[in-house]
Amino acid sequence: MSTVKLTINGKAVTAEVEDRTLLVHLLRDQLGLTGTHVGCDTSQCGACVVHIDGRAVKSCTTLAVQASGATVTTIEGIAKGDELHPMQAAFRDNHGLQCGYCTPGMIMSAIDIVHRYGGNLDEDTVRAELEGNICRCTGYHNIVKSVLDAAGRMKVAAAAE
Amino acid sequence: MHETTYHRASSVDEAATLYAKGSEARYLAGGHTLLPVMKQRLASPSDLIDIAKIKDLVGIEATGDTLTIKAATPYFDIATSATVKSAIPALAYLISLVGDPAVRHRGTIGGSIANNDPAADSPAALLALDATVKTNKRSIKAGDFFKGLFTTALDDGELITAVSFPIPAKAAYAKFPHPASRFALTGVFVAKTKTGDVRVAVTGASQGGVMRMPAIEAALKANWSASAIDGVTVSDQGLMDDLHGTSAYRANLIKVMAQRAVTAAG
Ligand SMILES: Cc1cc2nc3c(=O)[nH]c(=O)nc-3n(C[C@H](O)[C@H](O)[C@H](O)COP(=O)(O)OP(=O)(O)OC[C@H]3O[C@@H](n4cnc5c(N)ncnc54)[C@H](O)[C@@H]3O)c2cc1C
Ligand code: FES
Numbered sequence: 194m195s196t197v198k199l200t201i202n203g204k205a206v207t208a209e210v211e212d213r214t215l216l217v218h219l220l221r222d223q224l225g226l227t228g229t230h231v232g233c234d235t236s237q238c239g240a241c242v243v244h245i246d247g248r249a250v251k252s253c254t255t256l257a258v259q260a261s262g263a264t265v266t267t268i269e270g271i272a273k274g275d276e277l278h279p280m281q282a283a284f285r286d287n288h289g290l291q292c293g294y295c296t297p298g299m300i301m302s303a304i305d306i307v308h309r310y311g312g313n314l315d316e317d318t319v320r321a322e323l324e325g326n327i328c329r330c331t332g333y334h335n336i337v338k339s340v341l342d343a344a345g346r347m348k349v350a351a352a353a354e
Numbered sequence: 355m356h357e358t359t360y361h362r363a364s365s366v367d368e369a370a371t372l373y374a375k376g377s378e379a380r381y382l383a384g385g386h387t388l389l390p391v392m393k394q395r396l397a398s399p400s401d402l403i404d405i406a407k408i409k410d411l412v413g414i415e416a417t418g419d420t421l422t423i424k425a426a427t428p429y430f431d432i433a434t435s436a437t438v439k440s441a442i443p444a445l446a447y448l449i450s451l452v453g454d455p456a457v458r459h460r461g462t463i464g465g466s467i468a469n470n471d472p473a474a475d476s477p478a479a480l481l482a483l484d485a486t487v488k489t490n491k492r493s494i495k496a497g498d499f500f501k502g503l504f505t506t507a508l509d510d511g512e513l514i515t516a517v518s519f520p521i522p523a524k525a526a527y528a529k530f531p532h533p534a535s536r537f538a539l540t541g542v543f544v545a546k547t548k549t550g551d552v553r554v555a556v557t558g559a560s561q562g563g564v565m566r567m568p569a570i571e572a573a574l575k576a577n578w579s580a581s582a583i584d585g586v587t588v589s590d591q592g593l594m595d596d597l598h599g600t601s602a603y604r605a606n607l608i609k610v611m612a613q614r615a616v617t618a619a620g
C-alpha cells in the first residue's frame with residue numbers, strides 16, 4: 194500500500210491505495226468520481242481520459258501512485274457551479290452525445306485539443322486528434338461539430354477573462 | 355493485475371539499485387506498454403521502478419551533427435519540439451503518428467525501443483538513421499540493438515538513458531497504419547546521410563521485427579527517386595502473414611511506402 198497525495202479538481206486529496214491501483218479506480222471506487230468511465234481493457238477507447246498536469250491521459254493506463262503529486266482534472270471539475278464548461282454546452286447544443294458513455298472522455302480530450310490548437314482547428318484536425326476516443330453511437334459527426342463550436346466559444350470565453 | 359511494489363527513482367543510479375533489489379523488477383516509463391500487459395496478466399513484476407521523473411532522463415538537445423533525445427522524454431514533447439522539427443523533421447513526424455494524443459502524452463521513446471514491438475514506429479527511425487542507444491553501461495549501435503521480436507541487446511537491469519541520432523541530409527517516414535490499433539501494418543523510414551550513404555528500415559512487416567532493405571538502399575544510392583524502386587523485387591519470405599494482411603501484401607506495401615517516403619523526403 195502507498196499513500197498518494199494529489200490535487201483533484203482543485204481539492205487536495207490524500208488516499209491509501211494498493212500500488213497496482215489504476216488511477217481510474219481510485220477516482221471511481223475510492224473517491225466516488227464516477228464520471229470518468231472505463232470502456233475497454235486495451236487502452237484504446239478513451240472513455241477514461243482525464244487531465245494530469247494539464248495533459249489528456251488515459252486514467253486506465255496510469256497507476257494512482259504514478260500520479261501522486263500531480264494535479265488531476267476530471268469531468269466533474271470543469272463546470273463552474275451550474276454553468277457548464279463551453280465544451281459541455283457545445284456537446285449539448287450540437288447533439289454531440291447519444292448514450293453518453295464516451296462523452297466524459299471525449300470532452301476531456303476535446304478540451305485538451307482546443308488548448309493545444311487554440312483557434313487553429315479544422316474538421317480534419319479534430320478527427321485526427323480524436324483518434325484515441327471511440328464512440329459507438331454518434332458516428333462522430335456531431336462530436337466533431339461540437340468540438341469546433343466549442344473552440345470558438347472557448348476563444349470568446351478566454352478573451353472575456 | 356497482480357500485486358506489485360512501486361518505487362519512484364530520482365536518479366539513474368538509484369533506479370539501477372532499486373532494480374537490483376527486486377526479485378523480478380521492471381522499469382516503468384510511460385507505462386503504455388507495460389501496464390496493458392500487466393492488466394492482461396502477461397507480466398507480473400515484483401517491483402516497478404518508475405524512471406519517468408528522473409531529470410537526467412528527460413530532454414532533447416542538438417549539438418553539431420547530432421540530435422540527442424533522452425530515454426524518458428514523452429512522445430508529445432518530441433513531436434512538438436522545435437529542435438527535433440528543425441534537426442530531423444521526419445523523426446518529429448514519425449513520433450506524431452504513434453497511437454493517439456493520450457498515448458503520446460505518456461509513452462516514451464526509451465520504452466518503445468526497449469519493448470521492440472515488431473510493429474512499433476521508433477525502431478525504424480533508429481535503424482535507418484544509424485542511431486546510437488546510450489545506456490547506463492555502454493553505447494549500442496541501432497543495428498546491434500534490435501535482436502528480433504520483443505528482444506534487444508539490453509542486459510537484465512540495463513537502463514537506456516538516451517538515443518543519439520546523426521542528423522541526416524534527407525529523411526522521411528511513410529506509414530500504413532493498422533486501421534484499428536494505429537500500429538504500423540508497414541512503415542518505411544528512408545535516410546540519406548550527409549556523406550551520401552542511404553539507409554532504409556522497415557517496421558511492421560517482418561516476422562523478425564525491424565529490418566533494413568539492402569536492395570532498396572542500393573537502388574536509392576544509385577538514383578534517389580521513387581521510380582528507382584520500381585524495378586526492385588521485394589520477397590515475401592519471412593514477412594508477417596495474418597488476418598490484417600498477407601505476406602505478399604506486406605511485400606508490396608514495403609515498396610509503396612518506400613516510394614512515398616522518398617517522394618516526401620524530396
Ligand atoms: C492505444 C495504444 C496505441 C499505440 N500505438 C502505437 C503506434 O502506433 N506505434 C507505436 O510505435 N507504438 C504504439 N503504442 C505503444 C507505445 O508506443 C508505448 O508507449 C511504448 O511502446 C512504450 O513506451 P512507455 O514509455 O510507455 O514504456 P513502458 O510501458 O513504461 O515500458 C515498456 C518496456 O520498456 C521497459 N523500459 C521502459 N523504459 C526503459 C528504459 N529507459 N530502459 C530500459 N528499459 C525500459 C519497461 O521495463 C518495459 O518492459 C501504442 C500504445 C497504446 C496503448
Ligand atoms: S478505458 Fe481507458 S482507454 Fe478504454
Ligand code: FES
Nearest residue numbers: 291292328329330
Ligand atoms: S454517445 Fe454512446 S458511445 Fe458515444
